[in-house]
Amino acid sequence: MRASTYPLVDAEEAAALVLERTHVLPPERVALGEAAGRVLAQDMRAPSALPAFPSSAVDGFAARAADAGRSLRIVGESAAGRPFAGRLELGTAARILTGGAVPEGADTVVMVEDVSVAGEVVTVPSNLQPGTNFHRPGADVRAGELVLSAGIQLGAAELGLAAALGFANVEVYMRPRVVLMSTGDELVEVGKESGPGQIVDSNRWALLAALREAGADVSSLGIAPDEREALRTMVVGALEAADVLVTSGGVSVGTHDLVKPLLESLGNVHVGRVKLKPGKPFTFATLPHGKLAFGLPGFPVSSLVTFEVFVRPALRKLQGFSKLQRPTLPVRLGYDARATADRTEYQRVTLVREGSELVGRTTGSQSSSRLLSLVGAQALVRIAPGDVGVKAGTVVEAMILSLP
Amino acid sequence: MRASTYPLVDAEEAAALVLERTHVLPPERVALGEAAGRVLAQDMRAPSALPAFPSSAVDGFAARAADAGRSLRIVGESAAGRPFAGRLELGTAARILTGGAVPEGADTVVMVEDVSVAGEVVTVPSNLQPGTNFHRPGADVRAGELVLSAGIQLGAAELGLAAALGFANVEVYMRPRVVLMSTGDELVEVGKESGPGQIVDSNRWALLAALREAGADVSSLGIAPDEREALRTMVVGALEAADVLVTSGGVSVGTHDLVKPLLESLGNVHVGRVKLKPGKPFTFATLPHGKLAFGLPGFPVSSLVTFEVFVRPALRKLQGFSKLQRPTLPVRLGYDARATADRTEYQRVTLVREGSELVGRTTGSQSSSRLLSLVGAQALVRIAPGDVGVKAGTVVEAMILSLP
Numbered sequence: 182m183r184a185s186t187y188p189l190v191d192a193e194e195a196a197a198l199v200l201e202r203t204h205v206l207p208p209e210r211v212a213l214g215e216a217a218g219r220v221l222a223q224d225m226r227a228p229s230a231l232p233a234f235p236s237s238a239v240d241g242f243a244a245r246a247a248d249a250g251r252s253l254r255i256v257g258e259s260a261a262g263r264p265f266a267g268r269l270e271l272g273t274a275a276r277i278l279t280g281g282a283v284p285e286g287a288d289t290v291v292m293v294e295d296v297s298v299a300g301e302v303v304t305v306p307s308n309l310q311p312g313t314n315f316h317r318p319g320a321d322v323r324a325g326e327l328v329l330s331a332g333i334q335l336g337a338a339e340l341g342l343a344a345a346l347g348f349a350n351v352e353v354y355m356r357p358r359v360v361l362m363s364t365g366d367e368l369v370e371v372g373k374e375s376g377p378g379q380i381v382d383s384n385r386w387a388l389l390a391a392l393r394e395a396g397a398d399v400s401s402l403g404i405a406p407d408e409r410e411a412l413r414t415m416v417v418g419a420l421e422a423a424d425v426l427v428t429s430g431g432v433s434v435g436t437h438d439l440v441k442p443l444l445e446s447l448g449n450v451h452v453g454r455v456k457l458k459p460g461k462p463f464t465f466a467t468l469p470h471g472k473l474a475f476g477l478p479g480f481p482v483s484s485l486v487t488f489e490v491f492v493r494p495a496l497r498k499l500q501g502f503s504k505l506q507r508p509t510l511p512v513r514l515g516y517d518a519r520a521t522a523d524r525t526e527y528q529r530v531t532l533v534r535e536g537s538e539l540v541g542r543t544t545g546s547q548s549s550s551r552l553l554s555l556v557g558a559q560a561l562v563r564i565a566p567g568d569v570g571v572k573a574g575t576v577v578e579a580m581i582l583s584l585p
Numbered sequence: 586m587r588a589s590t591y592p593l594v595d596a597e598e599a600a601a602l603v604l605e606r607t608h609v610l611p612p613e614r615v616a617l618g619e620a621a622g623r624v625l626a627q628d629m630r631a632p633s634a635l636p637a638f639p640s641s642a643v644d645g646f647a648a649r650a651a652d653a654g655r656s657l658r659i660v661g662e663s664a665a666g667r668p669f670a671g672r673l674e675l676g677t678a679a680r681i682l683t684g685g686a687v688p689e690g691a692d693t694v695v696m697v698e699d700v701s702v703a704g705e706v707v708t709v710p711s712n713l714q715p716g717t718n719f720h721r722p723g724a725d726v727r728a729g730e731l732v733l734s735a736g737i738q739l740g741a742a743e744l745g746l747a748a749a750l751g752f753a754n755v756e757v758y759m760r761p762r763v764v765l766m767s768t769g770d771e772l773v774e775v776g777k778e779s780g781p782g783q784i785v786d787s788n789r790w791a792l793l794a795a796l797r798e799a800g801a802d803v804s805s806l807g808i809a810p811d812e813r814e815a816l817r818t819m820v821v822g823a824l825e826a827a828d829v830l831v832t833s834g835g836v837s838v839g840t841h842d843l844v845k846p847l848l849e850s851l852g853n854v855h856v857g858r859v860k861l862k863p864g865k866p867f868t869f870a871t872l873p874h875g876k877l878a879f880g881l882p883g884f885p886v887s888s889l890v891t892f893e894v895f896v897r898p899a900l901r902k903l904q905g906f907s908k909l910q911r912p913t914l915p916v917r918l919g920y921d922a923r924a925t926a927d928r929t930e931y932q933r934v935t936l937v938r939e940g941s942e943l944v945g946r947t948t949g950s951q952s953s954s955r956l957l958s959l960v961g962a963q964a965l966v967r968i969a970p971g972d973v974g975v976k977a978g979t980v981v982e983a984m985i986l987s988l989p
Contacts, residue, residue, distance in 0.1 A: 218798075233779070234781070261769050262769065262771030264782035321950075321952065333960075336798070337889055340793075341889070342885075343790070344786070344790040347775060366667055368666065375751075378666055381750075382748070383745045383746070383748035387748070390621035479665075479684060481746075485741055510988065548720070553726065556742045556746060557737065
């Protein structure tokens with residue numbers, strides 16, 4: 182047992198270093214039904230206009246504005262998908278349904294509520310204007326228009342638009358394939374009896390959820406073997422089909438720690454300790470072929486906070502997001518936040534609205550083992566190192582996890 | 586063709602009516618790995634304390650505070666999962682690693698950085714305090730404590746906590762099973778050639794993404810047949826294994842509309858038109874066995890806005906969320922918002938931070954067919970019916986879709 186030989190790196194410096202070493206994954210083509218939440222990898226231009234033809238916005242009659250106030254002979258119907266075949270002449274009208282193509286010759290559509298119909302004759306109002314109640318070709322999207330830019334996340338509207346323009350597949354960045362592993366001789370599987378000094382492997386379940394929420398495709402290796410060669414074989418094998426290794430536990434300075442020596446032998450350890458509370462023993466390494474390894478601390482809160490600060494932005498960069506960080510908003514502190522002398526601290530708060538403001542209330546004891554300090558937490562408040570802290574009532578810019 | 590006979594219902598009234606008719610689904614038990622994002626269906630109490638035993642927060646030596654300043658004989662080691670078997674007597678110390686159980690007899694832990702070691706003797710500082718550098722049993726969670734309340738959504742921290750307490754499964758509300766169907770003779774599948782007057786079925790892809798984001802388990806029936814009996818057989822069959830039917834298109838007053846008569850024959854249509862822009866032809870029906878049917882308009886923006894206003898809160902109620910609505914925040918309007926005389930309007934805006942404020946900028950033409958008005962939209966601004974509208978510079982409470 183010895184004190185760690187890794188230098189303590191500033192939290193901000195370590196976060197920048199991680200992103201510097203993280204590169205966007207290649208694109209792939211996926212079907213629309215699999216593309217929700219993915220990031221577009223190339224600009225999308227409209228191959229044709231939307232709408233492609235003049236289409237009625239209402240149910241009513243297609244007519245000519247010049248026929249205003251007259252009684253017109255009904256010569257046919259244009260329903261959605263069943264256009265009127267002929268051309269509309271003066272003195273005639275065609276029934277038209279919402280989405281139906283406005284027939285050639287017609288220049289206006291009259292709502293059914295505004296006409297009177299007797300047999301096959303419709304009388305239209307005297308105030309007809311051309312160009313009314315239908316969508317002009319290209320009114321929504323012009324042919325060739327840039328509609329979606331690379332780097333945006335595909336949601337409902339974006340996928341609807343891609344479909345409307347005829348794209349059955351879209352080019353998106355690949356999702357990071359992450360191998361997740363827990364280390365520590367003290368760990369037992371959830372649902373099994375704990376012996377003396379043992380604890381349940383809980384980080385794996387927390388990190389599984391956090392990784393998936395961040396867009397990763399996760400495979401779990403479970404609890405790592407405590408034998409050097411078995412561990413190495415397992416990790417090397419799993420990395421063949423993965424982009425990122427995430428471990429939790431086993432990165433303190435204990436004699437039983439096998440993770441750091443393994444990462445050192447497989448690649449380069451860039452960060453071995455950070456000036457962060459919670460999360461001091463955070464480890465970051467690069468491995469051959471641009472792969473990344475994150476060694477997260479074993480304490481539950483430390484593992485999730487280092488995930489937020491270091492891993493989540495990297496996962497977002499890998500999958501092409503233009504925005505890597507959580508959004509921030511001004512939050513008025515509802516408590517006195519004490520600083521830690523030599524480490525940046527991320528304190529967990531819940532949010533309440535008071536008037537037009539968001540107020541951050543502490544989630545209680547911020548111990549690195551107390552998961553309850555993250556349960557229901559809606560923001561992370563960064564407290565700079567020092568002896569000053571932040572007084573209650575001060576407005577800080579907080580990382581927003583969810584809104585009240 | 587006739588004007589609709591359904592009364593125009595206020596948008597707020599219709600939204601309240603939908604929720605009134607929507608009931609929480611039954612609970613089910615799922616494994617931790619499948620529980621992320623789900624809503625807890627019963628309070629969770631800690632069956633035992635956390636930590637269960639006094640566990641070291643650091644690497645160092647377990648000792649007795651009474652031995653402060655002395656050189657102590659190292660009698661063993663307590664590593665995580667491998668506790669020291671004996672009792673620590675005065676004049677002795679045990680190596681201890683982070684997570685290791687503090688041996689019986691010891692009352693303090695000294696960090697490795699603060700001692701000097703010579704062979705099997707360790708000299709500890711003179712300022713030892715009992716109770717230092719270890720986590721006391723029950724310090725994080727007391728046995729019997731209520732740790733998670735029914736109605737909360739399970740995220741990373743909640744699942745980690747459940748695991749730490751030994752729960753391999755959790756009781757959550759079932760996810761709503763939704764059958765999704767597009768109607769309209771004008772529709773063609775994406776990727777197929779469009780004939781005259783035809784358009785791509787884009788709503789299905791948009792709604793598929795929106796439904797999944799809202800937590801639904803969606804099965805898609807594709808484009809509905811335009812023949813009454815075939816449609817009925819298909820819908821009745823699909824509803825056997827579903828809780829909710831969502832259709833888009835075919836709810837205007839056109840003669841070709843088959844959806845409303847079908848819903849009328851299967852159950853009760855409570856809303857057939859709403860004073861909402863976009864989205865006037867929104868339809869809501871209840872079906873036997875507490876099932877729900879939503880007929881969304883065919884115009885792309887109308888279908889997604891009515892989804893947000895009516896369907897998403899109902900899906901959240903079905904799966905047990907205590908909070909049904911999107912969060913809101915004060916947003917300063919960056920444009921003059923015109924009102925519609927007789928309908929509540931939801932205008933789409935992007936958000937930018939200006940100083941401590943969020944400013945909402947219009948996404949351009951708010952036409953019900955223009956999906957670009959929803960692309961990148963970050964908030965919905967509700968404009969009350971009337972002739973006044975909302976002037977640029979006014980602060981409104983906006984529904985937040987995403988933060989800048």
